[in-house]
Amino acid sequence: MDFRSAEAEARYDAVVERAAGLVVGLDFDGTLAPIVEDPTEATILPGTGELLVELAESVAALAVITGRPARQVLALGGLEEVGTAVGEHGRVLHVLGQYGNERWSSVERRIVSPQPPRGLSTFELRLPGLLRRHDAAEAYVEDKGLAVGIHTRRLADPRAAFDRLLEPVRSLAGELGLQVEPGRLVIEVRAPGTDKGAAVRRLVDQVGAEAFCFVGDDLGDVAAFEAVHALREEGAVAGLLVCAGSPEEPALRDLADVVVDGPEGVQDFLRRLAADTGVRTG
Incomplete structure (x- = not known):
């Protein structure tokens, strides 16, 4: 786990201090699930679901924000079961599919989706x-x-x-x-008009978040990184940006506060965050 600067470490401490109002957002492919040749076989790394449930004990909400269809991610990640367990802690798991065009939560448990775009x-x-x-x-x-x-x-x-x-x-x-x-x-x-950045901003408003941590690995996550950065600069939330590093796509490294090594590194980060927020809040 590579903190890029002393300022990055301070940002980590800031989101930990605000754990009760923290939303943790995560991409799916390359972040929760290893990249594979056949995208229909990209399953969540074993043990990650349990880590998400553990983290839910001390944060405001969890969200998977992905370019995949929500239904596909729910199945590949076993996220309906994760959502049920998260709900036992009085928290909500949000799944925002297709860059936020599709919405599912562990409370409503149905997918809300628009019509396919013209063209x-x-x-x-x-x-x-x-x-x-x-x-x-x-x-x-x-x-x-x-x-x-x-x-x-x-x-x-x-x-x-x-x-x-x-x-x-x-x-x-x-x-x-x-x-x-x-x-x-x-x-x-x-379709134009919706990206992961807009999805982040809607979640901040919906949850009333005081802090937002986003973990991603790819060009599609740049908009989410930019949204968290802007919200942080506006003083709206404490923000932390985590890159699940990949030699294939280094685009997020320069934007990140923390760089970890793929889905295994994401697990290490979630484990540390769960431990540190648990200490601070409980």
Whole structure:
């Protein structure tokens, strides 16, 4: 666990001091679950669910904020069971899927979701031709309902394929009024207007948070990092930013207060946070 500066250590202490009003937000892939070639097999790291339940004893709320569909994350993470256990401590687990477009909580226990964006079905019809033209016909295309993910991890040169596809995909998406979200060897296309930063701000308002810790690993988490940073600068909350470091995608390292080593490092961080907030509050 690498605290990037003395100021970062002070920020950690500040969120611990405000544990009773602390919301802990976490990405899923690369943060709670290891990155795998087949995204349908990305399960939460064993033991993490128990750590989340332990942490719930001393913080205001927990949230998983992800680009995946909420229903998929609930299943892959066993999060309905985690939510039940969190509820026994009088706390709430929020699952915000598809960058906050879908909402589930351990209180309401149903997924609230809008209609798919205009233009997405046309994008999906035109995508196979685009992939063939750019020598990426074997890319894995994930239909998320409200978005489409184009994964290059299975191709012979995943990074080169990602780089070839990014601008053509961005051009087609823009033509259809859609937004592109690059990630770790995946390009996601979805409706504009909602990102993880907006999801963070809504949670702060909803919970009345006094502190917010966000843990992520990818370009899709930049908006959440920026939102926590802005809220911290505004004096609205104490804020801590944790990067689950990856050699594939170093974008968050320079923005983070703390860098840990992937999902295993996230477990270590959650374990320490649970211990320190438990000491301070109990």
